[in-house]
Every structure is written in C-alpha cells, then in structure tokens.
Amino acid sequence: MGRSPCCEKSLTNKGAWSKEEDERLIAYIKAHGEGCWRSLPKAAGLLRCGKSCRLRWINYLRPDLKRGNFSEEEDDLIIKLHALVGNKWSLIAGRLPGRTDNEIKNHWNTHIRRKLLGRGIDPSTHLPLRPANSGCRSDREEGDLEQGKLWRCPDLNLEISEEIEMKGKEMGACFGCGLAAKKQSSECICEGFLAMSRGALDYRSLGMN
DNA sequence: AAGGACACCAACCGCTTTATC
DNA sequence: TGATAAAGCGGTTGGTGTCCT
Numbered sequence: 001m002g003r004s005p006c007c008e009k010s011l012t013n014k015g016a017w018s019k020e021e022d023e024r025l026i027a028y029i030k031a032h033g034e035g036c037w038r039s040l041p042k043a044a045g046l047l048r049c050g051k052s053c054r055l056r057w058i059n060y061l062r063p064d065l066k067r068g069n070f071s072e073e074e075d076d077l078i079i080k081l082h083a084l085v086g087n088k089w090s091l092i093a094g095r096l097p098g099r100t101d102n103e104i105k106n107h108w109n110t111h112i113r114r115k116l117l118g119r120g121i122d123p124s125t126h127l128p129l130r131p132a133n134s135g136c137r138s139d140r141e142e143g144d145l146e147q148g149k150l151w152r153c154p155d156l157n158l159e160i161s162e163e164i165e166m167k168g169k170e171m172g173a174c175f176g177c178g179l180a181a182k183k184q185s186s187e188c189i190c191e192g193f194l195a196m197s198r199g200a201l202d203y204r205s206l207g208m209n
Numbered sequence: 210a211a212g213g214a215c216a217c218c219a220a221c222c223g224c225t226t227t228a229t230c
Numbered sequence: 231t232g233a234t235a236a237a238g239c240g241g242t243t244g245g246t247g248t249c250c251t
Contacts, residue, residue: 038236055220090239106218
C-alpha cells in the first residue's frame with residue numbers, strides 16, 4: 001500500500017542550514033537535477049527531510065533567484081495580482097521572475113500590507129477601510145457596491161479586476177487556473193482572461209498605469 | 210551603553226492535492 | 231477503487247539584526 005515514508009524525522013536536522021549542507025545540496029542538484037526530493041537527502045548525504053531540501057533550494061539556493069529589494073513595479077504587480085487571485089503566492093510568484101512565493105509572501109506581510117493600510121486600503125479585500133473618508137468612491141460606485149458589485153480603488157489601478165469580476169458575475173466565474181469553481185467548463189472565461197488556464201497569466205497585459 | 214520594541218526573513222508546520230500501489 | 235505517501239502550498243513561528251528610548 002502506498003509508498004514508504006520519505007524520511008525518519010528523528011534522524012533529520014532542523015533549523016538553519018549550514019554552509020556545508022548548502023554546498024552538498026547545490027552540488028547534488030547540479031549533478032542530478034531537481035526532483036525526487038524523497039531520495040535526495042540520502043543520496044546527497046544530507047540529514048534533512050526532503051521537504052526541507054526542496055524548500056531550501058527553491059527559496060534560497062536556486063541560481064536564478066533575484067535577491068534584494070522589490071522595485072516599485074514589482075510591488076504594483078504584486079498588488080494587482082493579489083487583487084485578482086488573493087493569497088495564491090505561488091501563482092503570483094510565477095509572474096515575477098526570480099522571486100519565490102515565500103519571498104513574496106514575506107514582502108506582502110511586512111511591506112505591502114502596511115503600504116495599503118497607509119493608503120486606507122484593506123489588504124485582504126483591496127477595498128477602502130473607511131469608504132466615507134477615502135475619497136475614492138463616486139456616487140455611481142456607491143450604488144454598485146450596495147448592489148453587491150465589486151469595486152476597486154482607482155489609486156491602485158485595479159480597473160482590470162473590476163472588469164474581470166463583473167465578467168465572472170455574469171458568466172459564472174470559472175478562473176479555472178485555480179481561482180474558482182467550474183474548472184475548464186464550457187463557460188470558462190479563462191482563455192480570454194490573461195491566458196491563465198494555460199498557467200501563463202501575462203501580467204504585461206494588465207497595463208500598468 | 211543597555212535593553213526593549215520592532216522588522217525582516219528563513220524555516221517549519223499542517224493541510225490539500227496528486228501520484229502510486 | 232481505496233489507502234497511503236509524496237509533493238506542493240499557505241500560514242505561522244522563531245532567530246537575528248536594527249532602531250529607538
């Protein structure tokens with residue numbers, strides 16, 4: 001039945017990785033490539049869980065990682081993508097070359113959340129915290145909100161979100177690509193929606209303002 | 210200079226999905 | 231086809247560095 005356990009927890013190291021462990025992991029992956037994380041620790045001579053190796057490689061050791069501060073453009077993109085997909089950090093990371101889901105998640109929680117709160121925007125809903133004082137909403141929009149339609153603050157350039165949500169409302173909202181129900185049904189609008197059903201959300205089409 | 214508060218981020222935990230037997 | 235493990239993901243924690251008083 002099933003498979004054998006990936007590792008003996010009692011025999012694995014935990015906590016911060018040493019330089020030697022990093023070097024072993026890098027050398028092994030360079031020689032054998034990624035994959036088969038279960039057998040990797042033993043084969044590489046590491047006293048680590050495969051899960052831990054995978055995380056270390058993806059979040060820290062991968063050569064294509066772009067370390068350092070996030071640019072304003074990256075911040076804007078993260079905000080826009082978060083407005084679209086929510087806390088789907090891996091999906092967001094997929095649109096930011098060289099950034100990992102963990103890095104983006106950390107950046108969101110430490111910087112962007114505060115940035116949005118500072119602007120009076122609720123980071124989880126992307127709606128104003130105090131609508132009456134925000135100055136973001138028109139009379140027409142106020143009515144839309146009452147009717148349950150989605151609304152976005154122009155300060156964040158999220159018109160695209162509004163358009164998509166409205167489409168979804170009318171069409172049954174398949175964001176097949178992992179965003180909602182009715183995956184790849186005939187009603188699916190994903191093909192027309194940033195090509196996300198192919199796992200290829202092209203952020204360039206979002207049109208940064 | 211000391212130490213408390215805060216910020217940052219690497220790593221772990223636990224859950225869900227996918228693959229295998 | 232159901233049981234089980236692997237892989238993947240998001241949430242959370244803990245260690246460390248920096249700032250402030």
